[in-house]
Ligand SMILES: Nc1ncnc2c1ncn2[C@@H]1O[C@H](COP(=O)(O)OP(=O)(O)OP(=O)(O)O)[C@@H](O)[C@H]1O
């Protein structure tokens with residue numbers, strides 16, 4: 001059963017059309033990698049899925065709920081969908097622990113002790129339990145991104161969205177974040193990952209998609225995508241980045 | 243010890259006289275400084291000064307001519323403030339620890355301050371006798387001076403040298419507050435300062451060689467100190483109770499209102515009216531609010547909610563023009579507005595509970611204020627219709643920040659709102675208020691405001707001044723805070739959205755804390771400005787702290803002639819202003835440092 005379904009999603013920024021009718025679906029537990037050249041609408045598309053951007057035409061159905069202007073639906077979907085940003089966006093005025101417990105306490109209405117226990121568990125999972133009492137500004141980029149992943153996981157989401165999670169990181173730190181993501185994929189989480197890390201796509205993706213100029217150009221298994229692409233656009237893209 | 247002094251002298255030599263150039267610079271600067279402050283030094287060293295003008299008029303400085311039989315109200319207000327402060331310090335007790343060397347250091351500095359004041363205290367005081375001749379009397383003999391100087395000097399030396407021993411311990415910084423406060427309270431019982439009191443024949447009464455300072459205030463202050471201490475412990479004990487912090491914040495917000503109403507008015511508490519009218523009305527509306535909150539999510543009630551709203555508004559309209567008591571009319575209006583917001587806020591059981599608390603507190607306050615405020619028996623102050631002095635300055639300052647700060651937050655948010663109508667109204671209020679000088683607003687409050695208020699509604703002059711002050715500093719706060727809001731990156735909003743926070747949670751937990759932190763320095767300087775600007779109220783005939791010193795005491799000739807003692811009074815006033823503003827800015831630096839932790 002598909003957990004995310006989009007039908008002919010279109011989105012304009014003023015006169016500029018960023019998405020030109022995207023139709024796709026994601027099955028539960030699937031790992032989907034989205035790639036494509038800069039400005040092709042990848043970010044716009046995954047940001048539409050948790051309504052950080054508002055699409056103007058078409059349908060987006062997440063876990064059986066259609067995204068409309070109804071605030072209740074939006075909040076329900078947002079607490080089902082975790083998001084990790086390129087620039088981490090941790091809350092700088094809160095400690096790592098508070099960053100992770102905040103949504104549990106205020107959105108999930110859990111008590112403090114319970115949320116802190118959960119937060120420690122997650123910090124252990126991403127490999128930085130010793131940093132709990134520090135502030136984000138005192139951590140390295142890779143550590144910050146792992147905190148951001150823990151923060152999103154704290155809501156116990158069914159789906160995780162990653163928008164170029166490693167693009168702002170130094171090469172040595174990319175691996176530690178990718179390792180966490182791989183572990184997450186193996187645990188059966190549904191994931192949509194926008195990334196230029198082709199190694200990651202080859203290793204963990206169930207499916208790879210190529211966006212270009214607001215359109216979904218190719219959708220394929222990783223083996224086919226990298227070895228035997230259907231469209232010429234994909235061949236060009238691969239030749240540029242590999 | 244000797245080594246240490248040698249080392250210090252050496253480092254002084256190195257830093258001040260390292261080369262010919264710097265030696266010349268040192269000497270030139272010293273010369274300039276001495277010349278510049280010569281007048282001041284001369285004033286400090288001669289006996290041609292009379293601090294009695296200040297000391298004798300302490301009461302006037304504090305409360306102007308507030309009637310003595312009502313002082314209990316002032317003491318209660320001060321006491322209540324301290325009890326709340328004690329509770330808050332207990333609840334928010336910090337884990338910071340202060341090193342013993344720092345404590346000794348501040349004792350040393352405090353001792354130096356006492357030494358200074360003992361040295362500059364006047365020896366003689368003159369006053370005018372019955373026959374018009376000037377009588378000079380010794381009020382501060384050499385013996386007393388030495389009696390103070392020598393022990394304090396010893397005290398200073400001890401605390402200076404104890405820093406070089408290896409006595410080393412730390413104290414909780416919250417506990418230290420009590421210790422520092424204990425010192426002045428204890429001193430009230432011991433320190434004696436010269437005063438002049440004359441009997442009918444204009445002979446000086448000499449109770450003891452010296453009058454104990456603030457003889458009338460030591461007992462109240464001691465009681466307040468004890469209450470402060472007790473509430474501190476209670477606060478520590480209550481620390482873990484849920485929602486205690488929000489209750490405290492709410493109490494802080496209501497405190498000025500409460501104090502204000504009881505310093506001003508003698509509420510006529512007529513038991514039959516309270517039991518026969520106030521309590522039933524209060525009960526009915528409390529129940530009404532409770533029912534609305536409870537059933538708001540009930541499906542049937544939800545369906546007819548708009549009908550209910552319409553009916554309530556209609557009822558309010560009818561009620562306002564009927565002969566209902568004022569309290570009932572106001573409550574009707576409130577319940578109608580309240581019903582509008584209930585569905586949005588009471589989505590969770592926690593939200594419902596806090597909503598109910600807010601509703602109950604609002605009703606209590608309203609009942610109290612209307613009962614107190616409606617009674618005609620205001621406190622009559624001889625010579626003018628209101629009180630003045632430091633309590634007026636303080637009230638304006640507290641109000642200038644307490645009420646205007648939340649107002650500023652709301653205005654700033656409103657100005658950033660997506661809804662055009664809210665944005666336009668808020669921008670209008672801010673721009674209108676800021677573009678007119680404060681003095682103009684004060685005249686507006688004293689002369690014009692009454693014309694704009696609905697017929698039958700009348701406010702005391704001070705209330706009107708407070709209203710314009712709240713808006714005036716609110717507008718400045720709003721602009722400062724808006725600057726802070728603009729500095730928050732878009733990613734913070736998105737991150738908060740992405741974890742499912744409601745707009746209210748997003749603003750209050752993520753955006754506002756960061757925005758405020760970014761603008762603490764400007765906020766503090768606005769608050770300081772508001773504090774100092776409160777002295778402008780003198781031009782509409784209010785007697786603030788400065789006016790008492792400059793105009794009232796400066797023209798006093800009975801029982802003791804203080805004409806021409808402006809200098810002493812102005813210096814005293816300046817010192818008091820300085821103490822408060824300096825403390826405020828130091829505090830804010832500490833807060834900034836503490837909050838800055840996350841920025842690193
Ligand atoms: N808020 C906005 N207003 C106007 N145009 C926008 C906005 N956000 C994105 N766009 C435009 O939409 C297009 C798609 O942007 P998007 O960020 O989705 O690209 P992307 O595929 O994520 O690129 P990159 O790999 O560089 O992140 C771009 O041409 C961009 O200029």
Ligand SMILES: [Mg+2]
Nearest residue numbers: 042043044164
């Ligand atoms: Mg992008």
